[in-house]
Every structure is written in structure tokens, then in C-alpha cells.
Amino acid sequence: MASKAILLNANDDVATALVDLQKDEQINASLGDRSVDVVLLQDIQFGHKFALHDIAKGEDVLKYGLPIGQALEDICAGESVHVHNCRSERFGHRHQKYGVNA
């Protein structure tokens, strides 16, 4: 069966929607030996991300096995992960080293 979401690295905290997904849908994301089932807490657009498990505020969020930013608040499994709840130090924050908004 065609999968509706893609997991790019086995260590990732998020998967990416390959079609528009609806709230309450149960979605499977798998790669190699890892297979995660999660029920979506909200609609997720094509190309956008959702959490595969609970992520605590301040934790790195991994995609491609690498941190794309830190959680700005506690994020639940099945919740959308985007600029409203995940930021990198290079985006949306005053950068201490350079002192400019980037």
C-alpha cells in the first residue's frame, strides 16, 4: 500500500506528509526496521511535518537525522511541527553572535 508520509532517517522525530492528511487519520511512517503508527491531532498539508512521538519543550527536533530547530513548547505525537512550535537559532531569533535578526 502506498504510504502517506515519509520518514527520512530512522532517528527522526517527525515524518512529512506526502499527500494532504486529515485530523484523526492513523498514519504509518516507516524506514528500514522502524515503523511508527500515529493518529493525527490536526490536518497536515502536503510537504508539512507531524510529530511521531511526544517532544518536550527545548528539545532538538530531528529530520534527516539532524536538528531543524528546538521545540518552543511541548509537542504531542500527531501534532503539526512547524514555525509556530519549532525554531532554529538562525530563524526568528535575535542571534547573539551577530546581533541582528536573521
Add this chain to the structure above:
Amino acid sequence: MKILGFQRPDGQLGIRNKVSIIFTTDCSRFVAQKLKLLFPQGTQIFGYPGGCAFQDGPVNKLTALGNHSSSAAALVIGLGCEGTDAYKIADAIAQTGRPAEALKINEAGGDIMTVEKGSHILVEMIQNASMSERVEMSPADLVVGSECGGSDSTSGLASNPLTGAAGDHLIDAGGTYMHEEVSELMGCADVLAERAVNDEVAADIRGAIEEAEARCFEGGRFSWGYGNIQGGLTSIEEKSYGCLAKSGTKPLQGLLRSYGALKGRPNGYYISMSEPNSGTFSGDPEGINQFAAHGCHLAMFTTGCGSTTGGLIPVLKVIANPTRMQLIRDNADFDATPIIRGERPLDEMGAELYQEILNTAAGKLTKSEIHGHYEV
């Protein structure tokens, strides 16, 4: 398919066979184009579109392109008063054993005499090039680049990782693979430094990314726009990892900061950069022709928005956006949409894309070649 390369006197093996007509300044472009029109078969034209440049960058780049494995011989056309000296470039090309001649319009006698003298030279060069010795090539002889342009969310999800997987296959077979765009490697310093073959290379990639990052902070912006957010990207790091996905998984052998830097280096994975002041083209074609200057035989090019670009080397278009794939099928070389539709795994398709690299090397024309796309 067997890959029958064209043997060059300096030992290089080309997958295409062209006589280069090179203009050294915008002032000699017109006469060079007249020659190209007179001899469309078996020739290619490129040059430096600026004015009276003195910089080494353009001279180095034109020399590197004239010495490309697909270039059998070169006729360099200058006006005569520019810093990008036509004789100097022809001499540098001739040092590799390739036939190379130069004409300066203001010495040869204007349009008419330059075209006449140039025609005599080209007739001989083109016929001799057609008799270039053919030698069987192995994948280990190939140098391949990967670039993304007109990117959308499918680039980072499917088409970029796919080129990385194909690059891994090429390296496993003994070949060389590279990508560029250091300004889109934000947050990738640690992972690339870890993949570096030694401390020197690790420090070099860290330094290059840091320089690019400082430029972004100072300029007030990263390679980042609102469309990225709408497309689902959360940060410049996430966008960068999508670009990094082109890199595959092999050890980083080094940064190529000057043309010809690959000579004598081991095969494997590299990141290429442009030489200062050497920008001779613009946009995506600049990237493709930069690969050519670094010795790439061909380039993979991933696009979600549907770029149709070509360049001096064959360009293999990889598209993972289903809508775009349907719309511009006649410009696309590799259909990566089964990954986005969740029908086929990445690793399986990566092996197929690698096969397509070998087919292109063996002479299969890419769509950009068929359309005559030649952006220089």
C-alpha cells in the same frame, strides 16, 4: 550499454566530443557567433561575457572549460585589447596537447578576415575531432555533479536524496561525485566535518560554511523565503538538510576551491566552489558550467518547479513533483514521483538513477540536449 569515451592527449576521457569556440570578451562574442553559425555541427560556443577584465578568474575558467574532457580542440576569439588575453588562453589549452589557436579581431583584420581565418582553422579541427580515438570507459572514470534549482518541498524529500543515493553508487564503482551551494549548508558543518577524511578537510568545510553564514548574517538574510514556510520548511537548517541530502553518505574528500583542483586527488565525494570573480554565466547555468569547469562529465539537476536548463555538459533532470512531472515530461529525464506517491523506496530508485548516469555517459541524449538547451 558500453561507455566509449573520447581519448584526449592529456589522458582525460570525454563522453561528448566538441570543438570549442571561445570568446574572451563581449566584444568578440558576435564574431565568434558568426563562426558557430557557419559550423553548427560538432562545435560548442562559450566565453566571458564581460568587458576588459584583468582578473585571473575568467581566464582560469575559460581555460578549464577549453580543457574539459568533452573539448577536443579550441579556437579562441578575442578583440585584442581585453585583459582576458586570447593567446594566453589558447597557449594554456595547447599545453594539454589539444589543438588550440587564437585570433584577435583587431589584428586578423576585422570581421571578414577573422571569419575567414577562423573558418580554415575550424574545418580542420572539426574533421580531426571526429576521428578522436574511442576508448572504453568504466564508471570509475566518471565525474558527476548534482545541483538543485527551482526547488520545492519534493526536492528535499525525494529528488535530492535520490541524487545522493546515485552518487553513492557512482563512488562505490570508483567514480567521483560533487555538489556545490555552500550557502545552503547552514547547520551542516558538524555532519560534514565528521564525514571529512582528515582534520584539514574538516577545518576547511567548517571555515567555508562559517564564511557563508557570516555573509548571510551580515547581509541580514539567509537563502530563505516565505514560500519555503508555505511549502512546509521550518528553518534554513531544514532547507539546508534537503540540499545536503544530495551529498549521499560517503566520506568528504575535500573542497574544490579552484578549477583543476581535482587533478591528482582520489576519487570520491567533493564539494565544489567557484573561483573568486570567475562568474561567467548566471543562475542555474552558472552552477552547471561550474561543474564543467571542475571536470564533471555530466550533472544531475533536481527541480520541483520545472527548470528546463541545460549547459556545457549533459544535464539529467530529476523531478519528484507529480503535477510538474506531468506538465513537463518532455523536459524530464528521471521520474522520481513514485517516491512521493509512496510507491517505491528511495534506495531502489537511486540504483536506477545511477544506471541513467551510465546511459547518459554511453551517449544517450538528455532531454536538455534534445531540445538544444545550451545556456552559457
